[in-house]
């Protein structure tokens with residue numbers, strides 16, 4: 470005879486809640502992200518699973534995976550790349566009052582496909598022993614005869630330069646921007662090589678006097694204590710240049726959107742909202758020398774010491790729309 474089981478019944482598999490996760494495809498390359506994700510896990514109990522890749526690998530991976538992609542959040546360090554992700558259909562629109570409140574309109578996609586989360590300015594780093602600040606007040610000044618053979622800049626394959634050129638096309642049109650790119654090429658101290666930090670190290674070695682770099686790289690250089698970078702630190706000063714006729718410095722964002730085929734959409738939105746919060750914005754600022762996007766959160770003191778950043782108010786969605794054109798113009802100018 471079968472007796473009814475007594476005591477607690479074993480839990481059925483479907484009663485055990487699945488662990489909460491969010492899968493992030495990222496081509497940000499900063500250690501601070503580990504802390505941000507750990508803070509998010511601690512706050513929400515949602516585990517972040519990270520897939521790192523460089524930007525082009527990420528785009529081709531998303532294309533190859535299609536609807537089978539595991540990506541819930543796509544995180545990149547350039548608004549132009551976010552625009553390309555939108556154009557390729559890798560993102561989906563998300564309405565979030567939190568994100569609308571925390572992220573200024575020009576730093577997010579008009580169709581709500583992506584949101585800027587941390588900002589950087591593309592600025593002029595210069596040798597303060599050789600250059601007068603008045604000589605580096607505009608981007609156009611870099612093309613002056615004064616800087617022939619003195620300009621250091623990375624390659625045209627780099628998204629930060631592509632986005633600066635895209636912003637110029639948006640403001641001035643193709644012809645004038647082509648002229649500027651030709652002026653940049655004519656003044657190069659050497660063929661482009663290395664990243665932004667390498668350009669500043671080259672200034673320290675006396676290989677040039679001016680460089681186009683992202684603001685956070687200067688902040689990191691100045692707070693670095695390694696002796697190898699001492700000469701560059703000793704030489705370095707910073708200008709927030711404007712484009713002639715416009716009052717602001719070119720800015721770009723790291724930002725994120727929810728992947729088109731996200732399986733954990735709610736968790737994805739929670740993560741992006743978290744990254745726009747005061748606590749996370751302070752981590753971007755203090756831990757990675759990025760400007761917070763959220764109004765009212767202060768930049769790191771090292772950046773504040775450079776002066777007041779007045780941003781170009783161009784909608785960054787333009788950077789993706791004009792990315793292909795920017796690459797063509799740079800190629801035509803001979804920018805390697």
Ligand SMILES: [Fe+2]
Nearest residue numbers: 498546665683
């Ligand atoms: Fe970078």
